[in-house]
Amino acid sequence: MSSEFHTLTSETPVNQAVKLFKQAKKEEGRKIFGMMVIDAEERLVGMISMYDILLFMRPKHTHIWGMMDDIDIAGMVDMACKKTKSVLVGDIMTPEVITITPQTHILMILDIMIKKHVRRLPVLENEKIAGIVYISDLFNSLLDRFTD
Amino acid sequence: MPSSGKNTLSGLIVGQAMRHQVIQLIQDTTIANSINALIKYKINALLTVDPAGKPIGVLSKTDIMGAYYAGLPIDSPLEDIMSKPPLFCHPENALENALQIMRSKGIYRLYVTDPENNHVVGALAYPDIVGLLYQFCHDCEYSHFRQKAKLKTDSIKRFSVKEIMTNEVEAVFKDDSLLQVMEELSAYRFGAILIKDREDIPCGVISKTDLVLAYKHGVDSEALAETVMSSPVQSCGADELLEDAIKKMIFSDVHRLFVHQSKPDELVGVFSLSDAARIHSGSCHACISSRIKLET
Secondary structure: EEEEOOOEEEEHHHHHHHHHHHHHHHHHOOOOOOOEEEOOOEEEEEEEEHHHHHHHHOOOOHHHOOOOOOOOOOHHHHHHHHHOOEEEHHHHEEEOOOOEOOOOOOHHHHHHHHHHOOEEEEEEEEOOEEEEEEHHHHHHHHHHHHHO | OOOOOOOOOOOHHHHOEEEEOEEEEEOOEEEHHHHHHHHHHHOOEEEEEEOOOOOOEEEEEHHHHHHHOOOOOOOHHHHHHHHHOOEOOOOOEEHHHHHHHHHHOOEEEEEEEEOOOOOOOEEEHHHHHHHHHHHHHHOOOHHHHHHHOOOOOOOOEOEEEHHHEOOOOOOEEEEHHHHHHHHHHHHOOOEEEEEEEEOOEEEEEEEEHHHHHHOOOOOOOOOEEHHEEOOOEEOOOOOOOHHHHHHHHHHHHHOOEEEEEEOOOOOEEEEEEEHHOOOOOOHHHHHHOOOOOOOO
């Protein structure tokens, strides 16, 4: 588990969240693909991933374009970026989050990640966030055991 | 010889136009959480299923707007406000028949099931049909886009926006309340409404998406229209070619454009992707005379 983690609030505008992802990456020295979202009482209310943000940025009718070459890509990116100002993290986050406790067995965590297709799991202790487990932590931990 | 009963959609089936990604949520999901799915996937409605995965209803932005209007707590389960039952068609059904069902039932989407196992495999809404038409137009040898490139004299009569737009523009004032906005939207069955100032100058638009977000953000339904409207108003000229207007909508992710005459402030109509789908053709008379080859 990493007990060093960054959080966002549901009221953070999405464009601001993108900046905070960048900042968190710098501070933690690792790539950050998802962050926990908390309310005013610091309770976990959701998770937001880079994927959620990209989904929201994706224009609606992409499937139509396929072979078209007369598209103003720059203009469309600008348009998508403009929309990220009025939409908040709480609007596009995943609200129903699976959590674990510090006591959850590592193989149980592995099982959850595989079955539920998630790469990070918040760790809660008495409803308070204690940390987060990334799939890479899991992999490294298993790897260490194999090489010992 | 051009056959008169044919149009661009003849011979096409639902499977060619439908969207494969269908967002489904269980009936006890809260309205608040359903809004997240609608916003993130940029869809106007989602399929509601029971815990066993059986489709039981459809939750649209219109239903959510109704809940906002009625002052329902946003933590209510979506089954309280969904429309039911969902209506279905099969991938091999003729697209024209599917459109006919949508028109006669006054609905905006059908879900597509595999006739062998009844699994939901897709969804079909007006923008999907427009998308398909747009692709054909784009690839057609009579395409206005291609004609421009070749600099040939253009002898084909093409549809312009004014021929298919709705001629009246309903509007509310920017100091009207959101409740009034919602009343107008449901009375006229529009997806969005124009907002004007007291000098009758258009200053923004409120769509159902804006209202759904206002509900989610806890904005009081008595708040003024101007607090949630999007501006500027996206518009096109009345004489613009339908093809260009559709392109504008598809690429700027809007479902409708307001239509102006010579002056941009003088709005004379409104035109949506659904209107474009209803004219049953691409965007020029080349399609109507069935000169377009559809065996792609």
